[in-house]
Amino acid sequence: MNAPVFQAKDYKSELKPIWCPGCGDFGVLQGLYRALSSIGRPPHEVAFISGIGCSSRIPGYTTAYGFNTVHGRSLPIAQGVKLANPELLVVVAGGDGDGFSIGGGHVPHAVRRNMDLTYLVMDNQVYGLTKGQLSPTSPRGLETVTSPFGSLEEPINPLLYMLAYGAGFVAQATPADMPGMTALIEEAIRYPGFAFVNIQSPCVTFGEDDQQLKAHKAKQKSLASLGHDPSNQLAALDLARAYGTELYTGVFYRNPSPPPTYESLVKLRQTEQAKKARPRNQILDAYLQK
Amino acid sequence: MTNRQQQTPGIDFAVLTLKDALDLAVLIEEEARDRYEELAAQLVLHRTPGAAAFFAKMVRIEELHRKQLLEERAKAFGEQPVAVRREMIFDVEAPDYDEVRSDMTTREALETALRSEEKAHRFFVSVLSHVQNPEVRKLFEELRDEEVEHQDLVKKELAKLPDDDRFARVDVGDGPAPQ
Amino acid sequence: MLDDLILGMAGAGGDGVVSAGESLLSAASSEGYHALMTKSFGSQIRGGESSCRVRLSTKKVLNPGGALDVMVALNWDDFFKFGAELPLSVDTVLIYEEKAGPPPETLKARGVVPTEVVPVAIAELTKKSAGTDKAKTSVVLGLLSGWFGIPSEAIGRGLKKKFGSKGEGLLEANEKALASGIEYARAHPLRTPHVISKPKGPPGSKMLCDGNDMCAAGALFAGVKFFGGYPITPSTEVMQTLTREIWKYGGTVLQCEDEISGIGATVGASFAGRKSMTATSGPGMDLKTEILGLATIAELPLVILNVQRGGPSTGLPTKPEQGDLYQAAFSGHGDVLRPVLAPTDVEDTFKTTVDAFNIAEQYQTPVIILSDQEIAQRKEAVDLIDTSRMEIIERRAPTEAELAEKPYARFALTESGISPISHPGMRGGTYLAAGIEHNEKGDPTSGGTMHAKMNEKRFRKLEPLKQRTDLFELSGNPKAPLALLAWGSTAGVAREAFQLATAQGHDVKLLVPYLLYPIAEQVYAGFFESVKHGLLVELSHQGQLYRMLRMFIDVPKGLKSFCRSGANPFQPAELVARLVELKGLPS
Incomplete structure (x- = not known):
């Protein structure tokens, strides 16, 4: 075994996370460092793009390039980054509100374009940064400051959404199982296309007791232990319906033959069109009327 | 899944050499040291000085253990390259991230450390059933027993704590602030 | 002989008057005339009324002009739908389809009655000469050529280009119709001759383009590598042109799912180090505002084209207005100084776009180009633009030596206020770009002192623009x-x-x-x-x-x-x- 060129600590920045002690995101961050170390890309070739929310602070806690953007827009911004420089390893991170509420409209389009992006959602079923309001994944009946008599809405099912939109890689993890989560993050990053990991990352301050890591430890069932075949999309859809009741971890679906990525098709088009380029000082000649 | 697989994926204890076992032990202490350091920093940032101070003390203790093991390793194997990676070790002796809370008491911090030593003890007990190399077995038995000593130390500290920790600051302090 | 001639045409969409106007414009420009065309439509996507104005000149055309010298009405209803666009004067030669009957009273009610009103049996002439009434506008082109001196050979060449590849016999039918129009004009001279002088420039020296073309061309000239956008009238043509061209130059166009992602992807591409642009109109600008603020605080170069249309809200999507200046300058929360440039015609849209990219890259700021529906969509024949002295500015990146020398501070408080900008992939240049206020290194801060310094920096760096x-x-x-x-x-x-x-x-x-x-x-x-x-x-x-x-x-x-x-x-x-x-x- 050779020592990796970059160790987990090489991805850790000097900035101290301001998350509440006990927050699930600490584990996610640690898992991310380790996954990156296994992959071994130097930090300057990695770009973390996030929106707004507790989990969206992740880019600042890495030594990679980071872009902590505006609420809900991490996916479109990340697509611009990836298309501008397809060589970069681009990871998008954020919470359930950022991804499925304010930014929900971008999700299907990011999925259908199939760029080689990894989207990590730290799903905690609550708005933490603004102090405990309903989130799009809050269970029906949840009492919060914006639902004092209980939520009247069904939650979004991020797993079903992603599978239905056609994502090539859909997984769920919890930092209660650090090695499992780390391996899933690594696998998602290595998947050549749009990869999504829903990470059940509890909010220690506003989350429900039965959603904390200790509860996860007791509750989680690995899909592998259920004998699930991750190439079976229909079985994945069926299992994903249990979101909110069961805590399945592992790969729900992994496209066994990943289609070409958007950026690889862009490259082909650029190569095929390049021969038609005009010198800069002749660009306007195209408009000459003979 | 057993603890062993969960906490040290990729390590086969049946064929583990003494060098790798020593390196593993060093890294377990290193992980614990770094974790205590991280948790202490979190608690400093969240104005929980008692628990933070105790975790800072744990940083020094784990570092001491690490150094001792490192010396042992150097004596036996000199500069030979390390084959075990830090990325292979998950929370063996390091407290889990969700052990801590803002405004936790010093007593709770000590209890966290105690649980971590117990966890480490369970780890060594669990892996010893797979270890075949007698030298490795001897090392892990020592380490297992040290965890018991550590537990006793923490328990003694706990007994010394004044009983003024009954009321949690979380019950009297300001609520969380919006960001 | 005239140096300047303004013609108007109106009819049903199916008549093809706009297409005829384009033929006229193309013929005139290939002969070396300066020319300008604007068009106007009813709100139907197909089958509504349509009209166009073409201004021909031996000198540079400054605007679409006022009252028409010549107006061709294929029927009265459609003509009257365009009041402001097709103003007549007493001197206008008003040509109309005889079949439509004499000018109704409505014409008098509009205040002016042209002295020369000429009925022509256009449909009948077409049927007789071409054997179909589908070539009406070619008769009209023949009339205009014969009466006003627009070279018929150039019109003929245009017909070949337009119909050569279409249904068999269509070109011949149109050629016959053109000839019959010319012949009719010769046989029936106008009372007052209105013949335009020969053009001064040599044939083949004029570009035929609209403002949106020139914006796209200017962007390519400036080295745009990424365009993210969403279709919106009247700016869409910029995206359409770039998506044909940009690949040749190693760039990409992403048609996004909405206006927000359009500017989002663009900001992302700029963060990744590429010259980036988006284009939109008023309603789209409203949606892009939040990310404009992000580009300002993260100091990312970005060009945003706003082709203004009538507002507020959906307003007048196909008409020009200059009502978005406040928005361009002041939209968004916080203290922001964001450069705004405005082209004034088709030709200078090119240079204005190049200027916008240069300013964006030099000062690491979003720059708004405020075009409007008229210059964006009017077609003009203009002299080829001399680009030989146009400079291209690239953003100032830290050198390897600078990065090696000391820890990189992305937002260093320099004297000019401009701090070298790295991009992902650059070793030693990693930093956090963010919408949150930051210190010199890029780390988040909520301190008032640093916020004041950064605001001051972001304003100071743009001071030289005022000179x-x-x-x-x-x-x-x-x-x-x-x-x-x-x-x-x-x-x-x-x-x-x-x-x-x-x-x-x-x-x-x-x-x-x-x-x-x-x-x-x-x-x-x-x-x-x-x-x-x-x-x-x-x-x-x-x-x-x-x-x-x-x-x-x-x-x-x-x-x-x-x-x-x-x-x-x-x-x-x-x-x-x-x-x-x-x-x-x-x-």
Whole structure:
């Protein structure tokens, strides 16, 4: 075994996370460092793009390039980054509100374009940064400051959404199982296309007791232990319906033959069109009327 | 899944050499040291000085253990390259991230450390059933027993704590602030 | 012989008058005329009424012009739907389809009745010559060629290009129709001949393009590598052109799912180090505002084209207005200084776009180009633009030596306010870009002291822009007491009004700003020094530049705002009349 060129600590920045002690995101961050170390890309070739929310602070806690953007827009911004420089390893991170509420409209389009992006959602079923309001994944009946008599809405099912939109890689993890989560993050990053990991990352301050890591430890069932075949999309859809009741971890679906990525098709088009380029000082000649 | 697989994926204890076992032990202490350091920093940032101070003390203790093991390793194997990676070790002796809370008491911090030593003890007990190399077995038995000593130390500290920790600051302090 | 000829045509969409106008424009431009065409449609996507105006000239065309010299109406209903777009005067030669019957009373009600009204049995002529009525507009082109001296060979070449590849016999039918139109015109001379002079430029020397074409071409010239956008009238053609062209130059166009992702992807690409642009119109600008703020605080170069249309909300999607200046300058929360440039015609949209990229890259800031529906969509035949002296500026990246020397501070508080910008992939240059306030290194901060310093930096770096006199066009006697100011497409009308007023002996000067914001206080102060009376002409209800000037500087008491809502274009003559009126007032 050779020592990796970059160790987990090489991805850790000097900035101290301001998350509440006990927050699930600490584990996610640690898992991310380790996954990156296994992959071994130097930090300057990695770009973390996030929106707004507790989990969206992740880019600042890495030594990679980071872009902590505006609420809900991490996916479109990340697509611009990836298309501008397809060589970069681009990871998008954020919470359930950022991804499925304010930014929900971008999700299907990011999925259908199939760029080689990894989207990590730290799903905690609550708005933490603004102090405990309903989130799009809050269970029906949840009492919060914006639902004092209980939520009247069904939650979004991020797993079903992603599978239905056609994502090539859909997984769920919890930092209660650090090695499992780390391996899933690594696998998602290595998947050549749009990869999504829903990470059940509890909010220690506003989350429900039965959603904390200790509860996860007791509750989680690995899909592998259920004998699930991750190439079976229909079985994945069926299992994903249990979101909110069961805590399945592992790969729900992994496209066994990943289609070409958007950026690889862009490259082909650029190569095929390049021969038609005009010198800069002749660009306007195209408009000459003979 | 057993603890062993969960906490040290990729390590086969049946064929583990003494060098790798020593390196593993060093890294377990290193992980614990770094974790205590991280948790202490979190608690400093969240104005929980008692628990933070105790975790800072744990940083020094784990570092001491690490150094001792490192010396042992150097004596036996000199500069030979390390084959075990830090990325292979998950929370063996390091407290889990969700052990801590803002405004936790010093007593709770000590209890966290105690649980971590117990966890480490369970780890060594669990892996010893797979270890075949007698030298490795001897090392892990020592380490297992040290965890018991550590537990006793923490328990003694706990007994010394004044009983003024009954009321949690979380019950009297300001609520969380919006960001 | 005339140096300038303005023609109008109106009919049902199926008649193809706009297509005929394009043929006319293309023929004239290939012969070396300066020419300009605007078109106007009913709100139906297909089958509504349509009209166009074509202005031909031996000199540079400054604007679509006022009253028509020639009007062709294929039927009266469709003609009357276009009031402001197709104004007649007593001197207009009004040609109409005989079958439509004599001009109705409505014409008188509009105030002017042309003295020369010529009925032609267009449909009948077409049927007779071509054997079909599907070639009506070719008869019209023949009439225009015969009566007004537009070279028929060029029109013929145009027909070949247009119909050569279409159904068999269609080209021949149109050629016959053209010939019959020419013949008819020869056999029936007009009472007053209106023949245009030969053009001065050699054939094949003119570009035929619209403002959106020139924006796309300018972007390619400046080295754009990424365009993210969402279709919206009247800016969509920029995305359409770029998506045909940009790949050749190693770039990409992403048609996004909405306006927000359009600018989002663009900001992302800029963060990744590429020259990036998006284009939109008013409603899209509304949605892009939040990310504009992000680009400002993260100091990312970005060009945003806003082709203005009538507003608010959906407003008048296909008509020009200059009502988005406040939005361009002031939209978004927080203290923001965001450069705004405005082209004034098709041709200078090219250079304005290059300027916008240069400013964006040099100062690491979003730059808004405020075009409008008229210049964006009017087709013009203009001289080939000389690009040999146009400079291209690239953003200042830290050198390897700088990165090796000391820890990289992305937002270093330098004297100029500009700090070298790294991009992902650059070793040693990693940093956190963010919407949250940051310190010099890029780490988040909520401290007031650092926030003040960073705001100051972001404003300071743009100070030199205000000294850019090359972004202002000044004509006439610098000491003149009478002044005319206009920006955007209105400037074309003001230029002609300035020429008219000067010819009438008025001591007048003209200022056309291309840089609208920040307000270049010194440039305006210098200009206003001699001014006793003046007009600032704008196509918006409020007169937004006038009010913005008063916000930043003291304007002469005699400077008046002359403004009105969009879709009511100004005419040169009315500006002159207003100027003359002003002269009589005490200053």
